[in-house]
Amino acid sequence: MTATPAAxxxxxxxxxxxxxxxxxxxxxxxxxxxxxxENALGRVVxxxxxxxxxxxxxxxxxxxxxxxxxxxxxxxxxxxPNRLIAASPKRLAARLVGKKVGGRSLAWRRWVASKPYKVVxxxxxxxxxxxxxxxxxxxxxxxxxxxxxxxWPIAWHITRFNPExxxxxxxxxxxxxxQ
Amino acid sequence: MTSRRHxxxxxxxxxxxxxxxxxxxxxxxxxLAARGHDVTVLAASRQYWHDLSGDLDEELAxxxxxxxxxxxxxxxxxxxxxxxxxxxxxxxxxxxxxxxxHQALQRKVFPEPYAPMLPTFVLQGLKVHRLxxxxxILSTGNPYAQYGAAMILGRLIRRPxxxxxxxxxxxxxxxxxxxxxxxxxxxxxxxxxxxxAARIITVNQPLVDWYQARYPEAxxxxxxxxxxxxxxxxxxxxxxxxxDRPLRVGFLGTIRNDLPxxxxxxxxxxxxxxxxxxxxxxxxxxxxxxxxxxxxxxLQRLTRSEDQRVKWHGPVSQTKVSEVLGSLxxxxxxxxxxxxxxxxxGFDYMASGRPVVGVHDPRNDTTTLFKNYPLxxxxxxxxxxxxxxxxxxxARAARAETVAEFRACRAEAxxxxxxxAIAPVADEFEELMR
Numbered sequence: 001m002t003a004t005p006a007a008x009x010x011x012x013x014x015x016x017x018x019x020x021x022x023x024x025x026x027x028x029x030x031x032x033x034x035x036x037x038e039n040a041l042g043r044v045v046x047x048x049x050x051x052x053x054x055x056x057x058x059x060x061x062x063x064x065x066x067x068x069x070x071x072x073x074x075x076x077x078x079x080x081p082n083r084l085i086a087a088s089p090k091r092l093a094a095r096l097v098g099k100k101v102g103g104r105s106l107a108w109r110r111w112v113a114s115k116p117y118k119v120v121x122x123x124x125x126x127x128x129x130x131x132x133x134x135x136x137x138x139x140x141x142x143x144x145x146x147x148x149x150x151x152w153p154i155a156w157h158i159t160r161f162n163p164e165x166x167x168x169x170x171x172x173x174x175x176x177x178x179q
Numbered sequence: 180m181t182s183r184r185h186x187x188x189x190x191x192x193x194x195x196x197x198x199x200x201x202x203x204x205x206x207x208x209x210x211l212a213a214r215g216h217d218v219t220v221l222a223a224s225r226q227y228w229h230d231l232s233g234d235l236d237e238e239l240a241x242x243x244x245x246x247x248x249x250x251x252x253x254x255x256x257x258x259x260x261x262x263x264x265x266x267x268x269x270x271x272x273x274x275x276x277x278x279x280x281h282q283a284l285q286r287k288v289f290p291e292p293y294a295p296m297l298p299t300f301v302l303q304g305l306k307v308h309r310l311x312x313x314x315x316i317l318s319t320g321n322p323y324a325q326y327g328a329a330m331i332l333g334r335l336i337r338r339p340x341x342x343x344x345x346x347x348x349x350x351x352x353x354x355x356x357x358x359x360x361x362x363x364x365x366x367x368x369x370x371x372x373x374x375x376a377a378r379i380i381t382v383n384q385p386l387v388d389w390y391q392a393r394y395p396e397a398x399x400x401x402x403x404x405x406x407x408x409x410x411x412x413x414x415x416x417x418x419x420x421x422x423d424r425p426l427r428v429g430f431l432g433t434i435r436n437d438l439p440x441x442x443x444x445x446x447x448x449x450x451x452x453x454x455x456x457x458x459x460x461x462x463x464x465x466x467x468x469x470x471x472x473x474x475x476x477x478l479q480r481l482t483r484s485e486d487q488r489v490k491w492h493g494p495v496s497q498t499k500v501s502e503v504l505g506s507l508x509x510x511x512x513x514x515x516x517x518x519x520x521x522x523x524x525g526f527d528y529m530a531s532g533r534p535v536v537g538v539h540d541p542r543n544d545t546t547t548l549f550k551n552y553p554l555x556x557x558x559x560x561x562x563x564x565x566x567x568x569x570x571x572x573x574a575r576a577a578r579a580e581t582v583a584e585f586r587a588c589r590a591e592a593x594x595x596x597x598x599x600a601i602a603p604v605a606d607e608f609e610e611l612m613r
Contacts, residue, residue, distance in 0.1 A: 123272040149274035152263050156271035159264040167263050 018175060019049030025136070026145040027154045029056040029072070029125055033147030040145050040171045041067045047175055052136065054154060056125050058104075070135060075128040077108065082124075085111045126153040133161075141165045184612045185217045185311055187304055187332070189318040189325040191296075193222035193249060195235035197466065199433055199523050200320045200345050202497065203382075203406060205243065206597035207319055207343070210605060212244035213598075219307050221300055224251040231259060234466065238496040242412060252303050255295040290364040293322035300328035301335070308336050314612040315377075319343035323368075330372045339377035339611045343404065347381070350389060352519045353437075373397050377611050380404050380604060383521040383544045402604045405548075407597035408526040412497045416505030416531060418585045421578050425458030428536075428570070429507035431495065432465045432524040436473060438513040439561045440480050443538050444489065446558075446566025451488075453567075455574035460488040461511070464495045464503050504531040508577045511570070516540030516561060521548055529592035532585040536573040538566055548595070553587045554580065 024044045026037035034055060041051035042064030052068045056076060062069040077086035086108045094101045111117055129136065138161035145168055146155050155167050170176070188211075190204035204220075212218045228235055243249070258281055260266050270277045284294050307313065316338060318329035326342045333340035349369050351358040359365045373379055373394050379401045381387055391398040428447075434440075450456050463481060467474035481491055495503050504510075510528045512535055514520065521544040528535045529552055537546065537557030549555040554576050558569040 119273060119276045122274075126272065146263065149278075152266070152274050153272045155263050156266060156268075163264065165264075 017046070017048030019044045019047035019171075022049035022142045023137075023140050024049060024051045024143045024145055024171070025141050025158065026051065026053045027151035028053060028147060029122060029154070030148075030150050031055075031057050033150075036170075037145050037147055038062060038064055038067065043171050043175050054129065068135075070129075070132060072125050072128050076121075076125060077104075079124055079128050082108075082111075122150045122153045126157045129154055130157070138162050138165075143168050145170065183215050183217060184314040185219065186211050186608075186612075187307055187313040187316045188218055188220045189300055189304070189316065189329055190220050190320060191223045191254070191322065191325060192320055193220045193240075194243065195225060195237045195240035196223065196228045197232060197234055197236045197239075197494070201236070201239070202409060202523060202597075203343075203345060204319050205239070206407065206409060206601060207317060208247045209244045209411075210598055210601045211317075211608070212246040214605060216246070217311070218244075218247045219311070219313075220247060220249045221303050221307070222249050222251055223254050227254055227256055230256065232466070234494060236496050238498040239412065242498065250303060250307065252299055254299055258292055258295065286364070289324060289327055289368065290359070291323050293324045296322060297324040297328050297331075300325060301331050304328065304332040305335065308332075312336075313338055315608055316340035317343065317608075320345045323348045323365075326372045327368060330375055333375060340375070341378040341380065341608070341611075342372060342376045343380040344386070344390075345382060347386060347389065347519070349393075350386075350519065352517045353515065355517060355519065370394070376400065378402055378604065378607065382406055383519070384547075385519050385544055389519070402607070404604050405595070405600045406521060406523040406526060407595050407600040408530055408592055409497070409597055410530075410593065412500065413504075413527055413530045414501045415589060416501045418505075418532060418582065420580065421508050425460065426456060426508045426574055426577060427460055427462060427506060428456075428509045428511050428574075429462045429464060429503070430511050430513055431500065431503060431527060432522075434463055434465050434467050434477055434481065434491075435515075436468060436477055436480075437515050439516075439538060440477075440513070442561050442563055443511065443513055443566055444481075445563035446538075446570060447489070449563055449567035450570040450574070453571045453574070455571055455578060458488075459574065460490060462507065463489070463491045464493070466494045467491070500527055501530075504533070507531065507533060509533060509570075509573045510535045511573075512537050512539070512545070514539035514543050514545055516543050518542040518544055521545050525549065526592065526595050529588065529595065532588040532592070534573040534576040534580065536566075536569045538569070552591050553584060 022044060024041055026041045028034040028037040038053055041053055044051040045066035053062045054070050056072040058073040059071055076082060086105060091101050091105055138158045141158055141162055143166050144155045144158055159165055188208055192198060192200045193204050194201055208218050208220055225235060257267055257270055263271055288294060289297055313336060316329050316332050318325045329340040329342060346352060349358050349365050379390055379397055381390060382405060384403060387401055387403045390401045447461055467477040478491060482489055510531050510533055512528050514522045516539050525545045525548050534554040534556060537555060540561055541557055546557055556569045556572040558565040
């Protein structure tokens with residue numbers, strides 16, 4: 001899984017703005033919180049900063065231009081014992097006979113929605129993210145936008161690399177309304 | 180004077196902690212030490228208070244009686260950490276599991292967010308007892324886990340224990356009804372604690388009545404120890420007649436979110452139309468709430484309009500209270516409204532010797548405290564009009580106040596010292612420790 005490339009800031013947004021030099025990472029690992037975080041990151045890019053959206057819903061690129069995007073779902077499905085659950089026999093057989101099966105397996109969907117997995121899931125996502133430090137560049141992160149407890153593990157791990165990174169809920173108030 | 184005994188005082192909020200509960204704990208320690216006993220206080224560490232409120236009152240801590248030794252404990256406080264970067268690995272990485280475990284602890288073991296502190300108090304108490312045998316355990320103030328710890332320690336070392344409730348646990352002071360549903364674990368713990376306690380102490384007569392009615396079998400062991408004035412720190416402020424200069428009205432104490440600030444500021448605006456308050460300023464002294472995250476919101480409520488001459492001067496050490504009182508002409512005492520509340524800061528307000536305007540429901544028990552104070556002007560109700568009227572009366576009295584009136588006010592304040600309030604019950608402690 002790789003990050004989608006950043007749009008050229010120069011092509012749409014200002015070269016320098018109040019967010020110039022800021023690098024915001026938004027942790028939206030459940031879909032419910034995604035749009036709020038994505039809007040915040042969009043403003044950062046519009047104002048000259050850099051932004052990365054982290055999700056875990058299997059989605060494609062970020063909706064806001066210029067916001068880089070890392071989706072962790074595929075890596076999560078291949079993490080440790082998850083690989084066994086995600087790869088159901090039915091899907092394997094379908095692949096052998098050359099059929100294409102869309103969507104995720106029932107076993108995986110049930111497992112992800114189960115209470116025991118919910119307890120550990122967000123920590124696992126932080127482990128899944130760990131090898132992607134080259135794309136994340138945690139030491140350069142200035143702000144981590146979180147939404148709820150599900151964002152805590154990834155935010156916590158970024159602050160281990162970079163204690164200076166600030167954990168926030170949104171961009172500063174004066175950035176929210178386009179000037 | 181009786182023989183020297185060793186009293187273990189469970190008082191987490193001992194100075195340099197700050198907050199309204201600090202003074203009562205300090206008063207117990209200093210009073211018992213002044214009687215000739217050795218007092219060991221189990222308190223939270225400086226780092227704990229620094230993390231929680233960001234401020235310490237070192238000047239007050241420096242005035243602790245030399246026979247009081249303070250054991251600063253590193254109390255578990257993970258449940259209070261809200262900054263993800265400062266959380267423990269388990270808290271940050273498994274937040275749902277952490278929360279469920281914390282809730283289960285409260286549901287099954289001890290029904291209070293501070294439950295994880297209970298074992299620390301017990302273990303530290305045992306350690307103190309091993310080094311120097313304890314004759315009496317006194318647990319004073321919140322958290323309620325301290326009372327549970329006192330009971331367990333009392334059983335383990337077979338010594339009497341006394342519980343001093345600053346705030347009741349199972350009574351909701353503001354709603355004036357049970358804080359927990361019937362059968363809740365808190366009721367069971369409280370009954371166990373009270374059943375075994377040698378004395379149950381509380382702060383005003385309405386609460387004494389409530390405890391006696393709730394626990395009739397313990398009624399003979401319930402005692403009243405009112406809050407009081409600490410004349411060693413709140414000394415006599417200077418007095419000079421006001422004359423024609425604009426008045427300085429003041430509030431001193433923690434500026435909590437639940438004070439009637441909006442009603443008061445509306446009343447203040449109305450009162451300024453009166454010639455007595457022409458050019459007057461309203462001066463707030465104290466911390467903005469108890470937790471640092473509340474401070475900005477409270478400050479915004481306080482200074483909502485620039486032309487009202489309302490100023491916030493920041494916190495004041497208890498040792499500087501007299502200086503502040505001496506700079507004010509009228510005291511505005513904002514309190515929450517409950518018949519079970521007697522404000523500790525009321526004693527400092529009395530010590531000013533100045534007119535005191537009561538901004539609270541007359542049912543608040545502080546009204547009883549001020550019944551003999553010569554210059555008390557309580558608002559009839561918590562509305563802008565009634566508060567404005569009380570402010571104008573207070574202002575009028577301030578302009579006319581004489582030295583004789585100031586002396587009479589001070590004399591009334593000095594009837595309410597901590598030592599006077601504590602002594603009768605401390606006499607009973609001597610019996611318990613024989």
